[in-house]
Amino acid sequence: MPSKLKNALRAKKLSEQYDLDLLKLKSYLKLSSIYFDLNRNYNYNHLKAKYNNLLFLKDNHKALKLSAKFNDSVSLAETNKNLGYYFYDKSIDSAYHYNYKAEKLFRALNDHFNTAVVLLDIALLQQDDKDYTGSEITSIKGISLLDQLDETNEVIRYKSYFYNNLGILFKQLSQFDESIKYNLKAIDLKKRLKGNNDYLIDDQINNLANVYKNSKNYNLAIKYYNDILENKNLIKERPGFYATVLDNYGHTLFLSENHKNLPDLFLRALKICDSLGDSYSSIVINQHLAEYYNYNNKEDSAKYYAYRAKDIAYPNYTDALLESYAVLAEVEEDSIAVKYYNEYIKLNDSLLKHERSIRNKFTRIQYETDKIEEENVKIARERMWLLITSIVLIISSFLIYLVITQRNKNKELKFIQKQQEANEEIYNLMLNQNESIEEARTIEKKRISQELHDGVLGRLFGTRLSLDSLNMGTTPDAINTRSQYINELKTIENDIRKVSHELNTDFVAGSGFVDIINNLVETQTNAYNLKYKIHHDGAINWDEISNKNKIHIYRIIQESLHNIYKHAHAKKVKISFKLKNDVICLLVEDDGSGFDVSKTKSGIGLKNINSRIKDINGALNIVSEKQKGTTIRINIPT
Amino acid sequence: MPEKIRILMIDDHPMIIEGYQNTLQFTKKSNQELHIDIANNCDEAIKHMRKSLEKELPYDVLFVDISLPASKDGLMQSGEDLAEYARTILPKAKIIILTMFNESFRIHNIIKTIDPEGFLIKSDLTSNELASAFQAVLHNPPFYSGTVNSHIRKSIINDIVIDEKNRKILHLLSQGVKTKNLAAHLDISLSAVEKRKKQLKDLFSVEDGQDETLLEEARKKGFV
Numbered sequence: 011m012p013s014k015l016k017n018a019l020r021a022k023k024l025s026e027q028y029d030l031d032l033l034k035l036k037s038y039l040k041l042s043s044i045y046f047d048l049n050r051n052y053n054y055n056h057l058k059a060k061y062n063n064l065l066f067l068k069d070n071h072k073a074l075k076l077s078a079k080f081n082d083s084v085s086l087a088e089t090n091k092n093l094g095y096y097f098y099d100k101s102i103d104s105a106y107h108y109n110y111k112a113e114k115l116f117r118a119l120n121d122h123f124n125t126a127v128v129l130l131d132i133a134l135l136q137q138d139d140k141d142y143t144g145s146e147i148t149s150i151k152g153i154s155l156l157d158q159l160d161e162t163n164e165v166i167r168y169k170s171y172f173y174n175n176l177g178i179l180f181k182q183l184s185q186f187d188e189s190i191k192y193n194l195k196a197i198d199l200k201k202r203l204k205g206n207n208d209y210l211i212d213d214q215i216n217n218l219a220n221v222y223k224n225s226k227n228y229n230l231a232i233k234y235y236n237d238i239l240e241n242k243n244l245i246k247e248r249p250g251f252y253a254t255v256l257d258n259y260g261h262t263l264f265l266s267e268n269h270k271n272l273p274d275l276f277l278r279a280l281k282i283c284d285s286l287g288d289s290y291s292s293i294v295i296n297q298h299l300a301e302y303y304n305y306n307n308k309e310d311s312a313k314y315y316a317y318r319a320k321d322i323a324y325p326n327y328t329d330a331l332l333e334s335y336a337v338l339a340e341v342e343e344d345s346i347a348v349k350y351y352n353e354y355i356k357l358n359d360s361l362l363k364h365e366r367s368i369r370n371k372f373t374r375i376q377y378e379t380d381k382i383e384e385e386n387v388k389i390a391r392e393r394m395w396l397l398i399t400s401i402v403l404i405i406s407s408f409l410i411y412l413v414i415t416q417r418n419k420n421k422e423l424k425f426i427q428k429q430q431e432a433n434e435e436i437y438n439l440m441l442n443q444n445e446s447i448e449e450a451r452t453i454e455k456k457r458i459s460q461e462l463h464d465g466v467l468g469r470l471f472g473t474r475l476s477l478d479s480l481n482m483g484t485t486p487d488a489i490n491t492r493s494q495y496i497n498e499l500k501t502i503e504n505d506i507r508k509v510s511h512e513l514n515t516d517f518v519a520g521s522g523f524v525d526i527i528n529n530l531v532e533t534q535t536n537a538y539n540l541k542y543k544i545h546h547d548g549a550i551n552w553d554e555i556s557n558k559n560k561i562h563i564y565r566i567i568q569e570s571l572h573n574i575y576k577h578a579h580a581k582k583v584k585i586s587f588k589l590k591n592d593v594i595c596l597l598v599e600d601d602g603s604g605f606d607v608s609k610t611k612s613g614i615g616l617k618n619i620n621s622r623i624k625d626i627n628g629a630l631n632i633v634s635e636k637q638k639g640t641t642i643r644i645n646i647p648t
Numbered sequence: 649m650p651e652k653i654r655i656l657m658i659d660d661h662p663m664i665i666e667g668y669q670n671t672l673q674f675t676k677k678s679n680q681e682l683h684i685d686i687a688n689n690c691d692e693a694i695k696h697m698r699k700s701l702e703k704e705l706p707y708d709v710l711f712v713d714i715s716l717p718a719s720k721d722g723l724m725q726s727g728e729d730l731a732e733y734a735r736t737i738l739p740k741a742k743i744i745i746l747t748m749f750n751e752s753f754r755i756h757n758i759i760k761t762i763d764p765e766g767f768l769i770k771s772d773l774t775s776n777e778l779a780s781a782f783q784a785v786l787h788n789p790p791f792y793s794g795t796v797n798s799h800i801r802k803s804i805i806n807d808i809v810i811d812e813k814n815r816k817i818l819h820l821l822s823q824g825v826k827t828k829n830l831a832a833h834l835d836i837s838l839s840a841v842e843k844r845k846k847q848l849k850d851l852f853s854v855e856d857g858q859d860e861t862l863l864e865e866a867r868k869k870g871f872v
Contacts (some may be wrong), residue, residue, distance in 0.1 A: 073665070319715035398777075452824055455824075456824065463715075463748060464660075464715075467748060468659075468660075468661035468663065468664050468748075469661060469663045469664075471661075471663075471664055471667065471770050471773075472662075472663030472666055472667035472770075473660055473663060473667065473749075474667070475664070475667030475668065475670065475671055475773070475774075475778065476663075476666055476667040476670040476671070476774035478667075478671065478774055478776075479667070479670045479671040479673075479675065479775040480670060480674070480675045481775075482674070483674070491670075498663070620851055
């Protein structure tokens with residue numbers, strides 16, 4: 011055992027030195043178990059200083075923190091159990107608190123055996139504080155847990171402890187039949203234990219005999235006391251116990267009015283107790299002696315033992331003190347008897363109060379622990395819900411964001427696509443126009459060629475042929491004819507000049523876009539039932555203006571006409587192009603209802619126009635007067 | 649004994665007919681007596697021809713211009729059709745074709761269908777040539793003007809042989825007819841036109857695939 015302690019202490023020192031949490035935890039648990047072993051065995055009293063209560067407490071509190079940190083519920087339960095066990099005879103509150111925690115943890119771990127071990131402690135604590143019902147329930151719980159396990163030696167041992175506890179508490183409740191039943195069960199179990207367990211069995215038999223004594227079944231009690239006392243070695247092995255049994259035996263005899271061996275038995279027991287310094291037992295014996303002498307009218311002796319009992323009992327053994335007051339009230343006379351009787355009542359009252367408060371405390375501790383745990387669970391649950399809600403919120407808002415941006419993107423794309431389509435349409439229109447211009451050119455070319463061929467060439471050829479044949483002739487007739495043909499040549503010259511002039515006027519050049527615009531305005535105004543005037547500036551060379559600009563101008567006019575039709579309710583539209591300082595100035599005027607330029611939120615139409623103007627670096631100016639009409643002026647740099 | 653020659657001149661330009669008349673009157677042989685009728689279009693020409701048959705005084709020589717306004721009933725589209733018709737009703741008449749056209753397609757076609765005794769291109773015609781052509785046709789046909797002759801030579805020398813349809817395609821293209829309209833002119837599908845054009849381009853080894861290059865090549869080799 012000393013080497014075990016030494017190794018464990020070294021392990022603790024090393025693990026703390028290297029700050030290895032898991033090893034620290036292990037060493038603390040090991041030290042705790044060694045601590046209990048040391049305390050159980052009187053032989054190791056000299057070692058206790060090396061690992062005293064203070065160290066034990068410190069290490070176990072560290073162990074609590076560590077196991078909580080690692081979420082190691084086994085170690086946590088173990089540590090709680092250790093602390094509960096430690097506080098068993100030191101602080102009932104603490105003991106109860108830790109045991110209660112340990113029980114919960116072991117129960118959660120499904121460790122029936124350890125749960126039962128902790129429950130035993132709780133049951134004993136409750137019994138000690140006279141919470142008999144509570145103790146009974148706890149004991150039954152413990153037994154039912156142990157019943158689920160295989161019957162190992164330890165299981166049987168703890169079962170017997172529970173039955174013993176039940177026996178004691180039913181004795182206290184004066185339900186002697188129940189008490190006897192449980193005591194017999196405990197004896198039966200203890201007999202099944204391996205090894206030499208005589209002392210356990212003897213204790214149990216003593217308890218059983220006490221029950222019989224209390225239930226006034228003196229004969230059976232005497233029989234069981236005798237069974238114990240038959241063991242001649244008992245006085246050497248367990249003198250205290252021997253003295254107690256001896257006293258009980260004597261008291262039973264006294265109660266059964268068999269005074270043959272009295273007060274010898276009491277005096278022998280008292281002597282042994284006094285030699286052992288067992289004050290509690292000696293109080294009881296002194297009381298028994300006082301009762302005995304009182305019964306036999308030896309008042310002085312009775313008073314002597316009664317006061318002795320009282321003096322030893324005061325102030326440490328309250329229960330015994332209470333009993334002593336009762337004895338004194340019995341033994342003394344008159345006013346002194348009344349005084350002790352009053353003392354008895356006072357002490358009894360305070361004890362009852364204390365009992366009640368403690369019982370309340372137990373419930374409160376249990377309630378508070380439950381409440382704290384419940385609150386923890388509640389908080390954890392709330393946190394979880396908060397987490398889930400926030401995650402759901404975040405995800406859903408993210409999704410909404412995605413959907414919205416996607417939708418916007420789609421919208422934009424669709425808009426661009428539409429724009430593209432529109433532009434393409436106009437482009438095609440212009441291409442078509444170009445083609446028709448080209449075709450017109452070809453036709454015109456053909457026409458001129460035809461004209462040259464048919465009109466001029468033929469005549470020229472005829473004239474040449476005639477002149478050729480007349481060349482030789484010198485007759486006046488021939489000269490006359492020749493001059494006729496020369497005149498003819500003049501006419502042909504004129505014709506050629508005419509054709510040349512026609513060729514020079516470029517009847518189609520640049521007219522493509524103008525035609526497109528005219529066509530657009532004509533069809534639109536026709537559809538909208540509008541009268542229109544259109545003016546083109548010949549100075550604008552549309553061929554040199556980029557297709558992009560032309561497309562935008564086309565669209566702007568289309569959009570404006572549409573707006574005029576939709577909103578202005580106009581009758582007349584005037585569209586004009588002018589070139590000023592290399593800037594094309596487009597005017598669209600109507601005689602419609604007009605609108606407040608500053609107030610009108612720009613609709614899609616106006617927005618489209620704006621975006622187009624921006625695209626060609628143009629400038630927009632709208633002048634509108636109610637009931638008079640609107641003028642849109644757009645300047646487009648070329 | 650004067651030699652009486654009956655002539656029908658068909659041309660829609662009075663000036664040209666005047667030129668022919670002047671030339672022939674000035675250059676005829678002294679024993680030749682020219683009797684000239686004039687027709688300004690197909691209908692008039694047909695009328696004259698029929699009348700001469702009725703009078704049993706058929707024409708000896710026909711001057712036919714190729715580009716003539718079509719007849720009213722639409723049967724005669726050009727001088728080419730008229731000459732063909734004249735061959736059937738006036739088999740003995742000598743036909744002199746006079747045309748502004750110097751495109752090889754037309755020349756080829758006219759020789760093939762009409763086989764005229766005289767073939768003159770107006771643009772390089774002089775009064776001397778006309779006079780000698782007239783005499784040659786009367787006594788020693790045929791007479792082809794220099795341009796026609798060189799065209800014929802070109803197409804004979806060429807190892808490229810193309811059929812009528814392809815010739816027509818080349819001709820129409822040179823007229824400036826668009827490919828998509830060719831099909832209607834030729835009574836074949838557009839894809840067939842495309843196929844033929846590709847064939848032509850291969851034939852004339854046109855590498856850049858342009859119609860202009862094809863026409864240029866064809867012109868060089870006398871197919872247009």
